[in-house]
Amino acid sequence: MGSPKKNQSKGFFSAMTSGLSMFGNAMHRSVNGLLGYEGVEVINPEGGKEDAEEEAQRGRWRQEDRDSYWKMMQEYIGSDVTSMVTLPVFIFEPMTMLQKMAELMEYSHLLDRADECEDPYMRLVYASSWAISVYYAYQRTWKPFNPILGETYEMENHGGVTFIAEQVSHHPPMSAGHAENEHFTYDVTSKLKTKFLGNSVDVYPVGRTRVTLKRDGALLDLVPPPTKVNNLIFGRTWVDSPGEMIMTNLTTGDKVVLYFQPCGWFGAGRYEVDGYVYNANEEPKILMTGKWNESMSYQPCDKEGEPLPGTELKEAWRIAAAPENDKFQYTHFAHKINSFDSAPRKLLASDSRLRPDRYALENGDLSKAGAEKSSLEERQREEKRNREAKGHQFTARWFDLTDEITPTPWGDLEVYQYNGKYTEHRAAVDSSDGIDENDVRSTEFNPWQYGNLSTE
Numbered sequence: 001m002g003s004p005k006k007n008q009s010k011g012f013f014s015a016m017t018s019g020l021s022m023f024g025n026a027m028h029r030s031v032n033g034l035l036g037y038e039g040v041e042v043i044n045p046e047g048g049k050e051d052a053e054e055e056a057q058r059g060r061w062r063q064e065d066r067d068s069y070w071k072m073m074q075e076y077i078g079s080d081v082t083s084m085v086t087l088p089v090f091i092f093e094p095m096t097m098l099q100k101m102a103e104l105m106e107y108s109h110l111l112d113r114a115d116e117c118e119d120p121y122m123r124l125v126y127a128s129s130w131a132i133s134v135y136y137a138y139q140r141t142w143k144p145f146n147p148i149l150g151e152t153y154e155m156e157n158h159g160g161v162t163f164i165a166e167q168v169s170h171h172p173p174m175s176a177g178h179a180e181n182e183h184f185t186y187d188v189t190s191k192l193k194t195k196f197l198g199n200s201v202d203v204y205p206v207g208r209t210r211v212t213l214k215r216d217g218a219l220l221d222l223v224p225p226p227t228k229v230n231n232l233i234f235g236r237t238w239v240d241s242p243g244e245m246i247m248t249n250l251t252t253g254d255k256v257v258l259y260f261q262p263c264g265w266f267g268a269g270r271y272e273v274d275g276y277v278y279n280a281n282e283e284p285k286i287l288m289t290g291k292w293n294e295s296m297s298y299q300p301c302d303k304e305g306e307p308l309p310g311t312e313l314k315e316a317w318r319i320a321a322a323p324e325n326d327k328f329q330y331t332h333f334a335h336k337i338n339s340f341d342s343a344p345r346k347l348l349a350s351d352s353r354l355r356p357d358r359y360a361l362e363n364g365d366l367s368k369a370g371a372e373k374s375s376l377e378e379r380q381r382e383e384k385r386n387r388e389a390k391g392h393q394f395t396a397r398w399f400d401l402t403d404e405i406t407p408t409p410w411g412d413l414e415v416y417q418y419n420g421k422y423t424e425h426r427a428a429v430d431s432s433d434g435i436d437e438n439d440v441r442s443t444e445f446n447p448w449q450y451g452n453l454s455t456e
Contacts, residue, residue, distance in 0.1 A: 089370040093142030093328045094362035096352040098153035098165040099337050100137075100144045101177045101190065106333040107133040108159050108181070110317060115183035115213040120249070121277045121285045123218070124256040125298045127211065128247045128288070129317040131222055132258070132273060135292040136319050140329045141229060141237035145358055145373070146173055148380050149394060150447035152350040155342045164422045167447075168396040170380070176399040178418035185212045189416045203227040204410035219250045223409065225260050238263075240270070241292075253280030258288060276305060294319055338362065340440055346429045347440050354445040376445075383448055397450055398422045 110130035117123040147167035155163040165177035172191055179186040190207040209222040225243030242262030248255040258275035271291035276284040277298075284305045290296035295318040300308045307313075322331045336342050340353060352358065357372035387394065399416040406413050 089357070089361060089366055089373055091143050092361060092369075093140065093144055094358045095334070095338060096145040096147050096151065096153065096355065096358065097173075097190075097192075098147050098151060098167065098175055098177070098352050101165050101175060101188065102153060102155050102163050102179075102337055103137045103334060104130075104134045104186075105155070105158060105161050105163055105179055106137070106320075106331070107317060108161050108179075108184075111186075111211060111213070112159070112181070112183040115215050120252060120254055121279070122298075123213070124220075124247060124249060124254060124277045125286055125288060125316050127213075127220055128245070128256045128258060128277075129296045131209075131224070131245060131247060132290075132292050132296055133317055133319070135241060137331060137334060138227065138241070139239045139293065141239060142328055145352075145355065147175065147352065148355075148376055148447045149383075150350055150397075150450075151352060151355075152348050152398070152447070153352045154344055154348060155337065156344045157342050158336070162423075162426070164398055164418075166396055166398045168399055168401070168416050169394075170384070174414075174416070176396070176416035176418070178399075178422070183214055185214070186210075187212075187418055189413060191413055193410055200228060200230045203229065206408050206410045206413055208406050208408070208413055208415060217251065221248045221250050222246075226410070244275075245273075254278065256288070260292070276301070288316075289313075343440065344426060344429070346432075347443065349443055349446040349449045351445075354441075354443055356445060 107130055110126045110133065114123045114126040114130070117126060149167055149170040151167045153163075153165045155161070160181040161179050162181070163177065163179040165175055168174050168176050169191075172193075174189065174191045177186070177188045177190070186209075188207060188209045190205070193204040193206045195202040195204075204226050205224050209224075211220040211222070212218070213220070223244075223246045225241045225245050227239060227241045229237065229239050231237045240263045241260045243260055245258045245260065246255060254277070256275065256277045258273050261270070261272040261274075263270035271293045272289075273292050273296065274287070274289040277286040277288065279285055283303050284301050286298050287301045287305060287307065288296060288298050295315055297313045297315045299313045300311045302308055320331065320333070322329075323335075328334075330338075338353065340347075343351070343353060347353070355372075355376070357369045357376060360366075360369035360372055396416065398419065398421055400419045402415050402417050404415040406415055
């Protein structure tokens with residue numbers, strides 16, 4: 001089948017036109033269409049028998065698993081299932097949500113380039129390309145484990161980046177993360193909101209992501225689009241993120257608005273991202289176009305969004321090579337995240353790598369993984385009962401709950417702030433001569449190692 005020319009979007013950024021009315025005609029054209037960017041993948045958005053058979057051959061589902069899962073989940077249609085459902089372990093990948101958060105660091109060199117960049121608009125090209133780069137990892141349709149309250153994930157040995165994340169709330173499930181190197185700091189408070197629709201689930205990123213570039217202190221704010229996981233049970237499971245990603249330089253008022261095209265029948269529009277970098281006067285300065293699973297490119301443009309004469313499309317980012325036929329569709333970086341090669345010395349006992357259910361699943365022992373997962377969940381319930389009986393409340397160790405409530409398109413968010421204690425902890429550990437270098441894998445997973453109790 002030939003590739004039909006993609007129709008130019010008549011509603012480009014339509015959801016934002018009321019708030020960004022001065023963006024003009026540039027908002028009403030598709031950059032991909034403007035540049036003749038084409039590409040088609042045959043896919044049935046609703047799922048089909050052939051898709052289901054292909055998925056079964058890949059080992060994801062057995063028919064009896066689908067049937068039992070469907071019966072169990074029907075009662076939850078229309079509900080937020082983020083933390084209220086005990087899910088079967090065979091739909092999981094051997095990674096937690098805290099580790100998933102760290103995947104955004106794979107292309108952290110793009111933030112380094114943004115920090116080094118003199119051009120304020122190219123700074124947003126690199127920073128937004130960094131934000132897009134993680135969507136290749138997000139297309140994996142296995143579910144990461146929900147972290148236990150107090151669970152952490154630490155990472156180093158990657159581009160000079162130090163990363164720490166902590167599960168700061170169980171109901172609703174919330175995580176906080178902080179990363180830093182010589183060029184930037186990254187801070188996120190994440191609270192996912194979901195809506196189960198039967199054979200699909202909508203995921204709303206109720207979170208706040210901030211990046212500070214250290215050279216001049218520029219503060220960047222990111223609002224990602226929602227995500228839809230299609231064909232959870234019937235058909236070939238796949239992920240789509242239709243909508244807008246907005247990154248704003250809160251220091252200057254410049255911003256980039258990128259539109260993630262929705263996937264239609266025969267894959268029309270799937271993966272495609274296009275948009276513009278705007279100055280503080282809402283005038284387009286640079287157009288951006290590409291596919292979130294391949295690459296992003298940019299080109300200077302005029303006030304109508306047309307490419308400037310004498311300029312050419314240049315690549316800002318390209319996906320790294322990935323392992324072939326990987327069981328969980330992991331990238332090389334995802335494997336690094338899961339390994340102890342990216343762990344610091346004297347790993348916290350609360351680290352996700354040490355979870356026995358995650359480790360068992362990684363080794364292919366689904367029976368043990370399921371038993372360990374149930375055991376951890378029961379221990380978490382017991383810890384909560386004991387804490388409440390004593391009149392205590394949980395207090396995060398590495399992040400502090402602030403008084404700030406920030407609005408998002410999907411609801412208000414309580415903001416957690418990195419308190420600097422992990423930096424002090426890591427400096428003390430690294431300067432110590434008495435570190436036990438025994439195999440860290442033998443450390444017992446313990447998210448309650450500090451007690452984390454407060455009577456306040």
